[in-house]
Amino acid sequence: MGRADWLDRSSMDYILAAMMPANRLVMECCIASGLRVSDVLALKTDALARGQRMTVREQKTGKTRRIYWPARLYARMLEQAGRVWVFEGRNDWRKHRTRSAVYKDLCRVARVFRVSGIIAKGVQVSTHTGRKMWAVDEYRRTGDLQSVGRALNHDGRHRETTMLYAMADAITAGKKGRKKSGKRGK
Template identity: 55%
Template sequence: MARSAYVEPTAMGLVLAALQPANRLVFEVMLATGLRVGDVLSLTTAQIKRQRFTVREQKTGKTRRVWIPAKLQLQILQQAGRLYAFEGRDDWRKHRTRQAVWKDCNRCARFFQRGGAVPKGTVSPHSARKVYAVGEYRRTGSLDDVRHKLNHDAAHTATTLLYALSDKLDPKELRELGRQR
């Protein structure tokens, strides 16, 4: 099974509507910035107050400038903790966990999968990064712009291509390609 897939806006909207409010905001930040879930969860309240700030990506160690739309910024600040924008459940000095977001996402996706509104095995927090990439590619028409926004290395154009065109790619075909390596 693929780690994540592109999710059509209607299906993503259903899952977003069913998420717990803080987790919905996490997804909205991912959709607005293309950040990974761990990077969003580690955002501090002070960063959100600035609206435009630099993030050091946990996976790659690279830095990146991001901007949070004003309406989203206000929603985040209304629920933000003393230190982290997405405070942990038991300790204000820790941020919410990736697992908590994934668990809520999985619960909501399964609910809509039973009725057929969301395809099985497609929605995860990382899906938001693919939705962001597809949106950027549609908006700009530039693979280089998408690569820059996702902070991918120039040497990994194929990875950026998989993200930017994930709405056109069949997850089953991608799995088969992965097995042929």
């Protein structure tokens, strides 16, 4: 599997509509916050119950980040939250849902929409697609690459990484164009 690509909102809406409800909500949280799927899955019910604003410690970097959950999403998260974890494991409430469960569901659905043509053949959809969608939206909203990098907790010395996220829509569009032009030449 290649790197995750950005996906436009209308295409993602098709995917979300076809996913299992809990996995869909995980992806919606990634898109709304820019958090990695592992950080969304590690959300605890007691922390969520304290309010729409919360501080999250990223598992990959150890850095903290303030998150504000939109009201409707927050209400849905609370409604389905488990005893310990917001996203309980399927067989054991003491463990959270796994990344692979969300990933497999997402890939299963994306495959269907790739066959139907809603998703271009070369576009790679994964759980990280949600983070890229958030970064593109944030860059469009602010026009400030540095603020996007800070929000994603990217190291300021690696501006190129933030650019890959903030401009993922243009990169994905270029990728689609190359795939199409390659087919015509054969």
